[in-house]
Amino acid sequence: MNSQTILAGLGAALLAATLLVAGFxxxxxxxxxxxxxQAMSTGDDSPYTHDELVPLAVATRAFTVDAVPDRAAAADELAGLVVQTAREASAEGAPKAPLWTTPAKEAIADEAASPTEAMEALAQVGDRYALDADAMSHLEDCNRLITGVSSWLGMIAVAALLVAAVLLFQKHYAALAFMLRMGPAFLVAVLAVLAVWGVVDFNGLFAVFHSLFFVDGTWTFNYDSLLISMYPLNFWMGMGAVWAASAVGWGLICFALGCVAAWRAQIQQRRA
Structure with missing residues (x-):
């Protein structure tokens, strides 16, 4: 086994991982x-309407994914939006005002309280009204995971690019073609297995995925909690489809480039 073969195999593995990261x-x-x-957060079991849940879902995504210098300020900002939305949703004449109990309305009545204090008081009434401590803790865990591994994932992509550049610079077109075609092929094989698993038992796949990164019991919530109302099961099924489709889309581009490299390898071989 020569160095080209080893490099091509390593490059294929790095490329498959890079495509997965690109989809994420x-x-x-x-x-x-x-x-x-917009498509999935229906709000059927929530004291918030669909139009109120969507902005909350987008703001919660920012708190979960984005790297910010002051997490306490970010938490206070998210709490402020939740409390503001709660006051609008519980106001007299609002579409779902009848679903707001007196204790829930009282929890957000004190406008002198800080947003975080007001949301905590509302969450104590029920997690269907606000993000409680468990939900906020899980979102923090997600943020630490995503921001913590982002640099490492970026390094994988850089490594894949370097391997491809070395093979191209040295005109090892056959090895480059192997890397660019086998990387996406390996990815598709893995995604096919996960897709079958997801169709047969999506809840099981979802549970295994979370158990890899989070402590049991820290990522399960009531079906009518605010967090689940924003992100119901169908939302995550859609997210999985987006992830797979995006990764495969980038993979098809790489595969096409691999076909070009294979064509160059054939020309190179005929000339030799």
Whole structure:
């Protein structure tokens, strides 16, 4: 086994991982959350309307995904939006005002309280009204995970690019073609297995995925909680579809480039 073969194999593995990361990056875009929340966050079991849940879902995405210098300020900003929305949703004449109990209205009546204090008081009444401590803790865990591994994931992409550049510079077109075609092929094989698993038992796949990164019991919430109302099961199924479609889309581009490299390899071989 020569160095070209080893490099091509390593490059294929790095490329498959890079494509997976690229798909995840698309999932993290504000537009993705906006679109899926618009389609999935119905609010049927929530004291908030659909039109109120969508902006909350987008703001919660920012708190969960974005790296900010002051997490306390970010939490206070999110709490402020939740409390403001709660006051509008519970106001007399609002579409879902009848679903707001007297204790819930009293929890947000004190406008002198800080947004965080007001949201905590509202969450004590019920997690269907606000993000409680468990929900905020889980969102913080997600943020630490995403921001913590982002630089490492970026390094994987850089490594894949370097391997491709080395093979191209040295005109090892056959090895480059192997890398660019086998990377996407391996990714598709993995996604196919996960897709079958998801169709058969999406809840099981969802549970296994979370258990890899989070402590059991820290990521399960009541079906009518605000967090689940913003992000119901269909939302995550849609997110999985976006992830897979984005990764495969980038993979098809790489595969096409691999076909070009294979054509160059054939010309190179004929000339030799």
């Amino acid at each position: 990056a698309v999932c993290c875009l504000p537009a993705t959350t906006q679109t899926l929340a």
